[in-house]
Amino acid sequence: MTLMLDVRDVGKAFRDYGSELKRIATWFGVPVKPREEHWVLRGISFSVGRGEAIGIVGQNGAGKSTLLKLITRTLVPTEGSVSVHGRIAAILELGMGFSPDLTGRQNVYHAAGLMGFSREQIEAAMPDIEAFAEIGDYFDEYVRTYSSGMQMRVAFSVATAFRPDILIVDEALSVGDAYFQHKCFKRIKEFRELGTSLLIVSHDSGAIQNMCDRAILLQGGRVLKDGEPTEVMDAYNALIAERENTTMKVERLESGQMQTISGTFEAVVKSIRLHATSGEPIEFVDVGQDVELRIDVEARSDIPKLVLGYMIKDRLGQPVFGTNTFHTRQVATDVPAGSVLSYVARFPMNIGPGSYSISTALVSTDTHLVDNYEWRDLALIFTVANQSHPHFVGSAWIPPTFDFDRLP
């Protein structure tokens, strides 16, 4: 595999010399020790192959932006090296450098020039850029008359007018309406098929799992995890929930999958099983079959408010269905230490055939961000098979009744 990007032992420190005069003295070779070195990134190593898509996740301040700036070469690493093969384009700051007193077309010339393209190259790409932006006659109007959506359209069109070898995308970036958003992602996917490597920054586990081959979790300026998107996202979710007294365990299940359990463990899931309505435990479920999800929860300390939530996820870790007893208004209050709560959730398994997992969460409100007693990924794994229904595809079971008339 050809390496497009190779990041080796990269560290970035912001130095405080106490006085800027001392910093200036260092340029002239005066050996001044910085008073303080603040390392934002340290010991970062990873590489990206041709056509690979890598997700970069991490909390605010984990060093994501600094890492991207080092990759796009706007920042210089303090130690280590970043080698890039080919051209990098970043869709992070769309419309950067756009002037309101120029027309869309003039701004395209300017922005593409900033990216280093010659007049001839820009002229050749101009019809495509204009067509992709789809803003009609506005293309020759002043940008100050544009809506923010129109400006985004032009900015995205010019940023992706030339296929880069590495494309950096901030997934949270909104590029206008849903229609244009789809168009943008389609273009990104096309680039990837043609061999462009992707670096995607996102907080959305769905997007990371959907688009990436690999994910990197940054925490405190270091790579905490580099691996399968599902594993990394589980670790990331656990990290968000991490509070004081919160711990995180990662165990390898018999199936080879990595299970992440985190929380304060003031309440824990003691057992979780899937039963048929007849009462017998099952592992294989028929599509549409009525089942009971039985979860026993033990309180290990006094808990004023206890909410149980569960989420059914598909093989790729995408949520299929999730809810909790906060939403159903069944919050258990004043649960004494040592007591066991036995929950039963009854529902028809209206999902398509495949392998699924259930994650559980024991919290005090509707999110795991306030109190996270326990968060357990892959708490239960089960398989849905289609044994008694006509063939269908997809993850939802929405059985139709067809009617048709033959028109004379």
Place this chain on the structure above:
Amino acid sequence: MSELIRAVWSYRHFIASSVKNDLKARVARSRLGAAWMVLQPLAQVAIYSLVLSRVMGARLPGTTNQYAYSIYLMSGMLAWSLFLEIITRSLTLFVDNGNLMKKIFFPRATLPFIAVGSSLVSNALLLVATLIIFALIGHMPTPAVLWIPLLMGITVVFSLGLGLILGVVNVFLRDVGQVMTVVLQLWFWVTPIVYMPSILPSGFGEIIHLNPMYYLVSGYQSVLLYGAAPPLLPLAAMAAGSIVLLVVAFLMFRRAAPEMVDVL
């Protein structure tokens, strides 16, 4: 160095279009448009002429034109406005473009070229307007005008060199920018632009020779007012000194560049 030249060359279209955009943005949505670039310095000249021509006019030796003082004033202003524009722009060059430098990778060397390019265009417009006014008041340009491009060149190199050194330091020590606004005002008044060196009390005459701008301004004055060649020896020294200054600025920028974006 060659790498720098190559980068700038490959961005030449970008530099050209940026200069155009910069000039456009300056006069965007104003009725008189580009005329403002000339009208503002000319208005300043008009004010000084109005206030000072009676006091100063009689003291210009060797001239017969009744507008001699105005011509003297405009010649000096031509040099000063180029110097002032380049130095103030270089001073805030990196601070103003901080956002761009933080977000997009492009050869930073294009930035001074854009600043100089747009300053040169507006100064050239002012030169043309000045020559037209000279002609209108009966002061026809002599072949000595051909010295102007050289004088402009030295002024550019000097102001860019000094401006970039201060501009790099200004990124880290913003006080430099504040101090310079005061220093530049003082500098204007210690340079014989609105007055003649001959009116200075004895003793100041020597001090004035320490002011590099004195040589450039008096070069413009002798070329435009007297139609004579500028004093060559001091000018050659100025040119050499300016090039050294620019090289120092370049080396300083080299050293500071990795840390510059950190603090912007």
